[in-house]
Amino acid sequence: MCAVAPMTNHITPHPVLTAITEAAFTPLGWFAATPEHGVDGFVVLIGNAGSAMYERFAAERDPARDLMDDWCRDELTPLAEKLGAKAVFPFDKPPLPFLRWAQAAKAGFPSRLGMNIHPEFGLWHAFRAAFIFPEALDLPVPAQAEHPCESCIDKPCLSACPVLAFTADSSGTNYDVDGCARHLMSGNGEICNEAGCLARIACPVGADYKYVSPHMQFHLSAFVRARARVLTLET
Numbered sequence: 062m063c064a065v066a067p068m069t070n071h072i073t074p075h076p077v078l079t080a081i082t083e084a085a086f087t088p089l090g091w092f093a094a095t096p097e098h099g100v101d102g103f104v105v106l107i108g109n110a111g112s113a114m115y116e117r118f119a120a121e122r123d124p125a126r127d128l129m130d131d132w133c134r135d136e137l138t139p140l141a142e143k144l145g146a147k148a149v150f151p152f153d154k155p156p157l158p159f160l161r162w163a164q165a166a167k168a169g170f171p172s173r174l175g176m177n178i179h180p181e182f183g184l185w186h187a188f189r190a191a192f193i194f195p196e197a198l199d200l201p202v203p204a205q206a207e208h209p210c211e212s213c214i215d216k217p218c219l220s221a222c223p224v225l226a227f228t229a230d231s232s233g234t235n236y237d238v239d240g241c242a243r244h245l246m247s248g249n250g251e252i253c254n255e256a257g258c259l260a261r262i263a264c265p266v267g268a269d270y271k272y273v274s275p276h277m278q279f280h281l282s283a284f285v286r287a288r289a290r291v292l293t294l295e296t
Contacts, residue, residue, distance in 0.1 A: 077144050077198060081107055084140060085117040089179065089186060090166025093197050098165060099158060103194040105146070106159070106166055107137065110182040111270040114189070115279065124279050137190045146192035159188045167203035173210050173218050173234050174227055174260055180206035183267020209266045221263035223253065242288035245281065254281060 078088045087110040094100045109115065118124070122132050130152050141148035151159050163169045163177055172178035179186050210216075219227050219234070226241040227234055244250045253259060257277030272280075 075198065075200060077105065077146075077192075077194075078200075080140065080144060081105070081192075084136065085113045086137070086189065087111075087114070087182075087186070089182075089188065090163065090168030090203055091198065091200055092162070092166040092203075094165075094193075098162060100149075100193060102147075103197045104162055104166070105192045105194070105198070106162060106168055106188055107192060108187050108189040110179070110186040110267075112273045112276040115272070115276040119275065119279075124275070129279075133189045137192075141190075141192045144192065144194075146194045148190050148192055150190050151188055157191070159191070162191065163188065167205055170208045170210065172264070173213075173216055173229065174264075175234055175236055176261075178209055178264070178266060180209060181267060182270045183209070184261050184264050185267050185270035185272055217263040217265075218260045222258075222260045223249075227260055239288065239291075242285060245285050246289065254278065257281065 081088050086107050089106045089108050089110065091103065091105045092098075094102055094104050098104070115129075118129055118132050130150070134148075134150060137150075138148045149157055151157065160169075160171070160177055169177040169179045172184060174184065176184055177186075177188075178184055216229075219229055222241070224237070224240050224244045226237040226244075228237075229235070245253055255274070255278070256262065257272065257274070258281070262271065
């Protein structure tokens, strides 16, 4: 059994958060940065929770051809400027410490699958950008939630994968990336390609935010294309 975090209204009424939400993005957390965070200012983490953002992307771009990263930059850079902030992205180079920022913002923990798990949204979210404000916003300090995985006894996520790509040992969870990719590219991967990652689906936290099928298939297709290029270069 897994203890599921109670649903909360995490969005406090505020003009900045309202503007982000109205653009189909989700404010996932915020914090006042210190030198150890590698950035100066007040950080608001922005992404998707559920599929509302994907559905807007799919209505405005061609998911079979266009990159979500490009669309996010095109949409969020002017929005940040309008709100008096600077937008930075997980795909910027050099990479920015978004997962460390998530912990500072009380916006998640490392999950058994290696992905960030949010106490409300579970595994059905992703960080798409951060807005860096020069001055602090009048927002409440996020409450510290319990790590959802710590109270999960059965850990169904580790046994749901048909090729057992996720295994746990004393050093943590190991992910067989290429084994997962080869399964998806084989004739046996039809269920995963259609339904989505079965390990991710097995987690009960944030189940109400589970991605719609086209959204899951979009990310799986991108993953397969990327790993196929790597596997081709290695052979």
